[in-house]
Amino acid sequence: MLLKNIVIHQIIKEQFGKPSLKTSDALLPVNDDTKEFVEKIIKSYAAKNPTYGIFEEDQVIYPFQGLVKRYLNDNQFYDFSLTAMDILEKEIDKSTTTGGYVVFIDYTDKKSDFLITIMLDNSTSFSVNDTNLTLKKLKSLDIDKLARANRVNITKWQNDDPQYLSFIKGTRGISIYFQKFIGSTDLTSSKENTEKLKLAMANYMTEKKFKREQVREVYSKVNDYSVKKYDHDEDLEIKAISVLINDMEPEDFMDYLKQNEDLEVSGAFRVTQKSHIKFLTKEIIKEKGYTLEFDRKLRGTKIRKVGNTIVIKDIPADILRNF
Secondary structure (H helix, E strand, O other): OEEEEEEEEEEEOOOOOOOEEEOOOOOOOOOHHHHHHHHHHHHHHHOOOOEEEOOOOOOOOOOHHHHHHHHHHHOOHHHHHHHHHHHHHHHOOOOOOOOEEEEEEEEEEOOEEEEEEEEEOEEEEEEEEOOOOEEEEEEEEOOOOOOEEEEEEHHHHHOOOOOOEEEEOOOOOOOHHHHHHHOOOOEOOHHHHHHHHHHHHHHHHHHOOOOHHHHHHHHHHHHHHHHHHHHOOOOEEHHHHHHHHOOOOOOHHHHHHHHOOOOOOOOEEOOOOHHHHHHHOEEEEEEOOEEEEEEHHHEOOOEEEEOOEEEEOOOOHHHHOOO
16 A cells, blocks of 8 residues: 555534534644554445545536546646645535544555545544553544545546445445535436345355255345335345345455456345345346346246256247247
8 A cells, every 4th residue: 555645634513503614734644653554444444345436527616526636637636636625615514414534545555546534533542551450431432333434446436437425334324415516416226236246246156155955045035125115215234235145244245245256246225126136036148149148946847957058848848839
């Protein structure tokens, strides 16, 4: 990880109060302490199962992306952070919101450039005086409990790759005002997430060498859960799906997603059409000129694979009459 720039500002606001800014006079130095701080931030962020999205097109209403573009051209990170704080001050001016410390981080990792914007809360810790064994109360930033957080994969954004923005729920959920501040009110669609989930589940169970009956049971459990969430208009949670896939190692599927960065499944998302989760009960094979769709429970009984050939048996004669 190469840390390029980091700065901390503060937005002061109590519930039902008006916001005010307390900004830093300069960027923080890039040294061992700030590098360790950022490494812990990145680790904490990655552990939260991000939700993905893209920038809104209207850069007048959503100016944050324009600030990022300007920074990439002029390399004035401090100026970028001050203007971004002005935007945040306007968006946070809601009765129920509260302030916090705002950290802007620019870094490179695994040949990709990133920009992280996070809000952190204070926590209480204690230090011990080794001489007289007395305690001293300290205020510290709680890295493990990110309140709000966004990351822009600048390399993906510049290459027009999808899902270059990510958010985490942190301790307060993904708030509307924070999304508007970043300029991404349309998070990744139900269809995109379910397609990613379909691929991730299939790859995971193949790598873990699940037996055919285990695979059927997993799809059945995840389908029951997904339909229930769909019927109640609630989000699917990857944490819950991970337990259903492997109850002996309930976090293993989540860890698998974190290790495979191309499988960008949002940590929580809502299914908007029931057809998006059809893959949990149906096998669908599309090839040029035909589509084969059948119930998963038929695989291995009426329908089976022999090399590169699919064999379908016991088809009633009246169905085959006009074939």
